[in-house]
Amino acid sequence: MKRFSLNQATTRHWPMPDLVAGCVRAGVTGVGLWRENVQEYGVERSAALVRDAGLTVTSLCRGGFFQEPTWWDENRRAIDEAAALGAGTLVLVSGGLPPGSRDIDAARAHVGTAIGTLVPYALEAGVRLAIEPLHPMFSSDRCVVSTLKQALDLAAPYPHRAVGVAIDTYHLWWDDTVWEQIARAGREQRIACFQVADWLTPLPAGVLLGRGLPGTGCVELRRFREAVDAAGYAGPIEVEVFAEDVWSRPGDEVLAEALAGYRDHVAGPG
Template sequence: MKRFSLNQATTKHWPLPDLVAGCVEAGVTGVGLWREDVQAYGVEKAAALVRDAGLAVTSLCRGGFFQQDGWQDENKRAIDEAATLGAPALVLVSGGLPEDSRDIDAARAHVGEAIGTLVPYALDAGVQLAIEPLHPMYASDRCVVSTLGQALDLAGPYPAEAVGVVVDTYHLWWDDAVWELIARAGREQRIACFQVADWVTPLPAGVLLGRGLPGTGCVELRRFREAVDAAGYAGPVEVEVFAEDVWSRPGREVLTETLERYREHVE
């Protein structure tokens, strides 16, 4: 339980003060936060709320979307917010192809260059940029970084304390190379964040909402946890689920079940 972190996405409609109170009551010590929710509550106010409750912010999601206008200023704001919250990592979702483009190689190269421009700012703020590879089905519109190997290659030119990677079971479970890539990420000291969700079949309409609580799908979650541990990662384990049937339930009920399933399928 010392490593468990509740990502705010799992209890999407649970107001932040209630989420914080529920975590404290359940003995949870870490939370992963999302920018739009934090902004709606107030960044400074959210930072004080979490800090006063004795919780650690394990990550802030998200920055990235480097194909959009104004990406540089927006990502600097995201870095500032992460620093204010005390989040060690800012999760980056790269963005998809530019409009009217089919050149995925150029789009991916642009992501690496864009991250490079942010490295000095991130180092000054003490925030690690965490590149998250998403399942290939998201490559056209959300994330041209599809494998852990691609993420590591993009991070490689920059200091590990500035740029790392996210290991997310939902996005990486299908890749037979993932175990060696996790080991590589450990050797390069690049694992910035470890997120857990299951893959539920069949996927619902709107595949973004196809994540399940641990143990409800087909992913070898404990194998992932053991792999990141073996790679030297000893940080938080965030459960991050996007699912309408989960969101429709009371947050406290979801947290209770999440903890039970985490113990059974991840620990």
């Protein structure tokens, strides 16, 4: 249970001070933060708040969206914010196709080149870039990187301490090669972030919001945890859920259910 981290997305409407206070009450020591929430409260204020509470920022979401013309400046800002928060990992969602383009291969190649240009800046800041593959249904507009293999191939030219991958069960549970790729990620020392959420059936109208708290869907969450453990990853495990019905509930209630689901379906014995 010491590895549990609450990703801020799970309690989206919990203001920053309430999030921190709720984690302290529950004995949670890790939080994954989101840039818009941090910017709203203030980067330096957020950093001081979590630091004074004794919390570790396990990741900052998100950089990426490399199809945007402002990607260079925006990602440098994201790295700066991660460094200010003491977050060792910046999660990258690569972005979709450029406007008017159908060339997904070129878009994916651009992601790799763009990440390479950020590597020196990230190394200097002490922030590791984590390429996150998203489910293929998001390829056109959110993320042209759909599999763990693609993410690892993009990371391969760069030092593992600079570029790793984010493994998210919601996005990867469907892939029958994921176990082989998790083992590869371990051999190459690329696992930078591990996030868990369940897949709900049927999906809601807004597919992006179709995540469930651990144990509410069909994903073999414990199998993923055992696989990343076997690959040598011993870091934080973030519960990251996007769901309107979860967001509408009190933050303390959601955190309690997230902890229970994590204990029973992620951390506990089969």
